[in-house]
Each structure stands twice: as C-alpha cells, then as structure tokens.
Amino acid sequence: MQAGILLAFASYFAFACGDASLKAIGDRLPIFEIGFFVSIFALLPALFTKRPEDNWGNVFVPNRPGLVALRMASGTLGGILGVIAFTSLPLAEAYALIFLLPIFVTVFSFVVLKEPIGWRRWLAVIGGLIGVLLVVRPGFREILPGHFAAIGVAICGAITVIVLRVLGPSERRITLIGAVLVAAIVVNGVLMVPDFEIPANDLWPIMILAGLCAGMGHLLIVFATRLAPAARVAPTQYSQIVWATIIGASFFSEFPDLIAIIGMVLVAASGLFTFVRETERTRWPSRVPLIRNR
Template sequence: MLYAVLANLVFAGCDTVVKLLSTRHPVFQIITMQACVASVVVLLIFMRGGYIAKRSGLVHDRHVRNPKLLALRGLLAGIGSTAGLYAFSLLPLADVYAITFASPLLVTMASVIILREEVGIRRWAAVIAGLVGILIMVRPGYAVVSMGHIAAFVSIFVSTAVVLIMRSIGATESRNMMVGAVLAGQLMAGIPGTFLWFSPPSAFDVGLVILGGLLNVSAQFLFLESLRLAPASSVAPMQYTKLVWALIVGALLFGDLPTVHMLLGAAIVIGSVLYMFHRERKRGVAPSVA
C-alpha cells in the first residue's frame, strides 16, 4: 500500500511536469521526449536484469507470450497517454483526475457486456451513482463541455480496454515487457505529431523532460511492485491520493481552485468506486482497476 501511495505521488509529479511543459510545447512532443528518456531507463534496467540473471545462473525472462495483446496494450497506452496529456494541458489536474477515477465503473460495465460477468444490483447501483457524480462534475447543459473534458473521457475509455487486456496477460507477461510496450506505444503516438509541430526546448525544459521521464517510469515500476506485494483490493483505492496532490499543486503552481460541483462529483465517484471495491472484496474478486 505504501508503494501504491508513493507511485501515485510520483504519477502526480509527472503530470505536473507535463502541465508545465504544455504551456510551451505541443502534447505530441512532450510524449515523445518523455518516452525517450523513460525508454533509456527501461533499457538499462532490462540489460542489468539480464546481467544479474546470467551471473546467478538464472534465466532472464525476455519472452513475449501474448504478442498481439501486448502490442494492442501498447497502442492503446499511446492513445490514452495522448488524450490524457491533452486533457491536462486544458483542465486543472484535479478535474482530470476526478473524471478518470470513473474508469473502474466503466470496467464493470464492459465486463458484463464483453466478459459476460455477473454484476449484482448493489454494484449496478454503485455504477449509476458514479455516473451521476460525473454529470455533477461536468454539468452538461449548464457549462460548456470543452475538448479537455472530451479528451479525459477518451482516456478513461481507452484505460478500460487496457484493464480488460491486462486481465488476460497480466499474470503471464514480465513487468519489463509490459512497461516497454507502454513506452513503445507512446513513441508511436508521439513521433508523427512531433515532426509536424516541433518547438525547440530550452535547457530548463530539457531538464523538466528528463525529470518527467524518470518520474514516469519510476511510477510504473512502483505501481507494478505494489500489485506484486499486496492484493489489488488493498492497492486500488490508493489511486485516490492523487486528488490530494493535485489540489495542492493546482492551487500553488497554477492558481486552480476547486469548485464545489467538482468536489461533490468527485466525492460521489470515489465513494461509489470504493463501495464497489468493498463488494468485490467480499465476493473474493480482484477490484476492476487491477
């Protein structure tokens, strides 16, 4: 659980760096630069793992057991990262987090339709309550739904598909391969746009890019380690600590003060998802976000 809290703190730090960079550079360029930095780190870890395995007489696992699903997971990660970063460039951090927190609700709905899982009346009630919370935050008809909101919704739809894929391959693929697929997908999504809209970075921005890339890959490994050490039912709720960091950073760095409807909607979404986790834990099912 402590690994999960630390992972989400590092994720929030990475998103803060992205928001700072987005004021001066296009999203595609930010994704490409950060993915390049993170790829170097992953490559070094991968090579180091092979060296340790060779010295200890062990076999370093470099096998890809589900190439098509792993490639699809990477492609979706690239699309989701682009949409998420675009949302961060237009909306306060806390608003984006509050919307994306609804991802487990969509996973539950998709599981019924695609995986034919059975969902009881109580979990359906939690899903409906969470959707009401989203409507309170976005307020369609009373406030303009911006491109930032649309990008955040695209991000959670993509993350829902990623979760369904991870249910199939998460137990068989190595952590290095899964993180590597994410970075490959981000490069595929970012490089074409970088060539079209390139903005020369300053020395300070290069430092921010390196910091963001290191935070990105560190957070992913921390979160995967938390899932290895603790049940998903204990790890999953820790994602909501990101909202605390986002509110603090948003107020101090960007002057983004939370609105009443955002806080109310976020509280309803978080409450509904936590209740759903509680029901899944009682039934002995890993939470949808795992």
C-alpha cells in the first residue's frame, strides 16, 4: 500500500515536470507540432505498461468501438488544450482550472448518468467554482485563451471519466491507453503539416523530457494501482498543484498571491471532497482503471 502511494506521488511529480517542459517550449513551436513530438516520446515508457496476457493488436480491437472512439477524442482534444494552457498560463493557475475536473464529473453524472447528487456534493461544486473565481478574478485580470483551454481540459477529462465508468469493467487497459496515444500522434501529425517548422536544436531535449515525463507518469501510475487501490492512489494527483507552485517559482519566477493560493486550496479541497463522497456512495472508483486525464 505505502509503496503504491509513493509511486503515485512520483508519477504526478513526473507529470508536473512534463507540463513544466511544455511551458519552457512556450510559443517557439506550433501547438500541434509540440503535441505530436511529445506524444511520440511519451509512447516509449508507456510500452512497458503492457501486461503478459495482452498483445499490441488489442489496441485496435476494442470491445465497444463507439465509446473507445469517444475516449480517444476526449483524450486527444484534452492533450491539445493542455499544451495551449501550459504554454500560456502560470503552472499553478493552469492546474487550479484543470482540477475543476471532479466538479464537471459531478455535473455530468447528474445530467448524463442520472446519478443522485446530494447537497454536500453540490456545495463542493459551488466551492470549486468560487475557488476558480479567486484564482482567475475575471474583471480584475486579463482573461487569456489559456484559461478557456484549461477549463476545456477539465471538461474533456470529465467526459473521459464518464466514459471509463462504462468501459472500465469490459475494456482492456492496453486499449484504453494505447488507443489515445495513437490518436494523439495521428491527429497532431496531420494538423501540424500546414505550419510545420523544424525545431531548433535546443528544443529537442525539452520535448524529449516532456514526452518521457508524461510516459513515465503513466507507467508509474499503472504500477501504483497494482500495489494500492485506486481510491487510495487518486487523491495524490492534487500534489501536482504543490509541484507546480514550486517549479513555477524556481524556474519561471511565478509567485501566486495569497488570494490565488486560497482559491487553489478551495479547488483542491472541493475536488477531494467530491472524490471521497463518490467513493462512499458508488462503486465506480474501484472499477475504473486509473489513468491520467491531464
């Protein structure tokens, strides 16, 4: 159990380093080109998530093609929006918006799955929204495309979670992970062609680091969930806000003010409460394979 939780913390540290690498690239390359190369390099560590009973052909033979296609679309779009968010926003601010994901899961569960939502979880939704307002402060600060992109990442992640609730018991893990990576490579590869430019020599190490960190994060989270229940592993994802704050201050001179910190804490607390309540009231967290939705 302890080893699994430690691996989960290491996984989300790797994800945070990968996202910081995206920020380091900034606007020096087109968005789709960044997504393409990072996805290519992320594929390498992800290859080790294959179980002995799986084969690579399973990636292209889903049991429920329609829902897997929706999972591929939400994962690929979320990845593209993530590149936009992290290359244009402070790291901690981007994470605060992306961590609206559990809030959107609650809303989508009510609207799509017709799950009963108690008043405590609705209060958590309101608390998360207030936290975001404290972080972004519309009317007092400039609203950038990156803010909308980060919220889009949260929406795509919530769609992924809803789909995984249905796919989790019947679909192979290698299909759920491999299909998204393949889709990201193909979609970004096609979209980058019109504006393609050869990356500068100093960008290659950063893109390799971003991809390897993302792939290593997936690898570690798979191993973590083999040692500890997903319900114990999932809350460690909020450590990314801490990592983002430290990395942002150390390398990008990003120092959130007190109001922003309060907002981030409120968003994280609302998300954690939402997850705990869903774990208590439903069985879905134990059925869904835990993979990162950004």
